[in-house]
Amino acid sequence: MTDLGDIEGGGDVSVAWDINSAGQVVGYSYVPGACHAFLWQEGESMHDLNDWLMPDSSEWTLFNARAINESGQIAGCGQNPDGQVHAFLATPIAANSP
Numbered sequence: 001m002t003d004l005g006d007i008e009g010g011g012d013v014s015v016a017w018d019i020n021s022a023g024q025v026v027g028y029s030y031v032p033g034a035c036h037a038f039l040w041q042e043g044e045s046m047h048d049l050n051d052w053l054m055p056d057s058s059e060w061t062l063f064n065a066r067a068i069n070e071s072g073q074i075a076g077c078g079q080n081p082d083g084q085v086h087a088f089l090a091t092p093i094a095a096n097s098p
Contacts, residue, residue: 004040007048018067028066035066037076
């Protein structure tokens with residue numbers, strides 16, 4: 001068993017929902033006032049997926065990451081700018097992509 005911690009500045013509750021063969025873990029962590037979706041990888045701290053949204057002005061809030069596949073795509077639910085809760089699919093991009 002591994003303690004994944006929580007999102008920096010968050011509370012004391014984190015829930016993991018899925019893990020892929022690369023050891024990437026997704027779930028949610030409670031931060032003051034809300035739950036935020038996270039990605040955790042061995043040797044790194046827990047990452048708030050909301051910090052990685054592109055474009056930065058998307059105004060989505062990702063609450064919960066429920067699944068991660070072998071390609072690193074993450075499925076979960078979040079709130080769009082209109083206040084509606086919807087499913088999302090996040091696809092990773094290369095760090096040096098434009």
